[in-house]
Amino acid sequence: MTERDYPALLRQFDLFDPAHEEWKYDAFAYAREHCPIVRTEAGTGFWLITRYEDMRRILEDWETFSSVQGSPAPTPVRLGPLDADPPMHTGLRKLLNPVFSRTFALRYSDEMRRNCRDIIDGWIDDGRVDVINQYAGPFVSRTLARMVFDEDDPEKMARAIEVVDRVTEEGTPESFFDLAMLSAEYLAAAQDHPPERDGVLRALVTGEIDGRPVPEDEALGSLNVIFLGGLDTTKSAIGHIAMQLALNPELESRVRDPRWVRQDMDEFIRLQSPVATFARNVTRDVRVGGVEMKAGDRVLIRFDSANRDDAKFPDGSCLRFDPPRGGNAGFGLGIHRCIGAHLGRVQIAIAFEELLARVTRLELDCAPEDIVWKPGIANCPESIPVRFKKVSS
Ligand code: HEM
Incomplete structure (x- = not known):
């Protein structure tokens, strides 16, 4: 960790500032050790929760x-279950x-595979x-559009x-x-759908x-959050895993083994945390981790x-597959735990099965330090350029 004035940086940490992406992991590591719940004055002002146990408690x-109103930045639209508490939250989750x-x-797996193959056909001969x-x-936007709008x-x-696509791009x-x-148009049209057309709209x-x-x-808020929650997250998880394969060639054989889906995928997701952050509002005075919070x-x-x-994941800044690490919060914890976790995992598994059927030996096509991570709620890289060899048929 380079020596910087982390207490001062943390006080102005702004999740929407691209420059803060550069030092945030070092600053969080500092915070976990010295000031695990620390105040930032950026935006509406927040207590930053950096340790696992404090996060779990909250x-x-x-x-x-x-x-x-849990979004870190005000949103003009509702966010379905994500910004609801019980009983509305419980009701929406039961339906969805x-x-x-x-x-x-x-x-949708056959259709997902076809999508992957079509997309790969578009660049397989370029070698990058x-x-x-x-x-x-x-891939992710086609799958989600198909599943939701039916x-x-x-x-x-x-x-x-x-x-x-335009939302993702x-x-x-x-x-x-x-x-x-x-979404509003499709919701209105779904009023007349026959019962056998089950799915998100009908629910x-x-x-x-x-x-x-x-x-x-x-209802509209739920559709909003399904797209907001399902696009950048799964897209960036696929990008990050591809980046790890490019940086660590020995991982390719692991990901070629179908057991990786159950054994290893979550470890990639833990390290990256595609959902970087989300907020909560304190409803009563409370003490957490020695800090007095006010309603x-x-x-x-x-x-x-x-x-x-x-303290929860020894050597937590590195990928460690054996033995498998339990309890990671990549898909969240508690009542808001990700509703799309199954779908996300299925998409990631299919994306790599189809990719590795056609290409091998991924290498980064830029210097690792040239990968730019976008600021915001998702930890998503702007691009992951790779070179590859074709799998000989
Ligand atoms: C690798 C992929 C994904 C990751 C890492 C991820 C992560 C998360 C996390 C951490 C939360 C909890 C947020 C909080 O507690 O404030 C969450 C909630 C949510 N996610 Fe995901 N997500 C992924 C994919 C998806 C997909 C594919 C969808 C839907 C298409 C989706 C929809 C949602 C929704 C609707 C919620 C709110 C659930 C609730 O409040 O009860 N996510 N996700």
């Missing part, structure tokens, strides 16, 4: 640490959990690819994919607005919470710091 107490089961995700923008991004008309599907307010408009338009239809803003304070859970806490 995530397991939703009454004291509420998710209502069945359409995010592993079995439900596997229904940007894994984020030319593979993971288009569109049979190829032209309409192409339009939906284009709108979702640009992430601008306009692109989110277009997605929200499209939201026909489902009830406490005997009442799902409020419109909560109305905000906390910023740093999944990416807690997941590297040596």
Whole structure:
């Protein structure tokens, strides 16, 4: 760790400042050792939660640490279960959990494989690819658009994919607005779907919470967060794993072994923490880790710091596969634990099975220090350029 004034840096840590990406892991490591719950004045002002045990305590107490308006930056739209507390949260999860089961995700596996193959056909002869923008991004957005909108008309599907693609590529307010408009259209149309067209839309338009239809803003909010939660996260996990394969060639044989999905995938996710952070609002005065918090304070859970806490994961800044490490919070903990974890894992598994069927010996096509990580809620690289050899058929 280079010597810097970490207490001063932590006081102004801003999750949306690209320059802070450069030193945040060193600053969090410093904080875990010296000041594990530390105040930053950036944005609305937050208590940064950097240790695993403090994070766990907070995530397991939703009454004291509420998710209502829990986004670190104000959002013009609701975020479904992510910014709800029980009973609304419980109701939404009950409706949505069945359409995010592993079995439900596997229904789409043939289509996911076809998507991967089509995308790979586009660059296989070039010997190089940007894994984020030319593979993971288009694959994840096509899969999600298909699963959520359940569109049979190829032209309409192409339009939906284009709108979702723009959110992953640009992430601008306009692109989110277009997605929200499209979601509203699909929700309205789903009122007339026959019962056999089960899926996310039908769950939201026909489902009830406490005997009442799902409020419109909560249904739309749920669609928003499914896209916000499902795009950059899975895309960046695929990019990060590809980067690790390029940096550590001995890992390729591990990922070629189908057992990697159960044994090793979560270790990649722990180290990277594709969801870097999310916030909670303190509802009553409380003491955590020796710090007095007041009702109305905000906390910023740093999944990416807690997941590297040596007290929980010895040598936490490195990949260690054997023995498997339990308890990582890459998909969160407590009632807001990721609803898309099964889908995310299925997508990542298929993305690598299809990729490694066609290419081998990935190498970074830039210096490791040239990989730029975007600031924000997700830990997502801007691009992962790699070179590869074709698998001889
Ligand atoms: C590698 C992929 C993924 C990772 C690492 C990830 C991580 C997370 C984490 C850490 C949370 C908890 C946030 C909190 O407690 O504040 C979360 C919640 C959530 N995720 Fe994911 N996620 C992934 C993929 C997905 C996918 C594919 C979807 C949907 C298509 C999704 C949808 C959601 C939703 C809706 C929530 C809110 C759940 C609730 O509040 O009950 N995620 N995710």
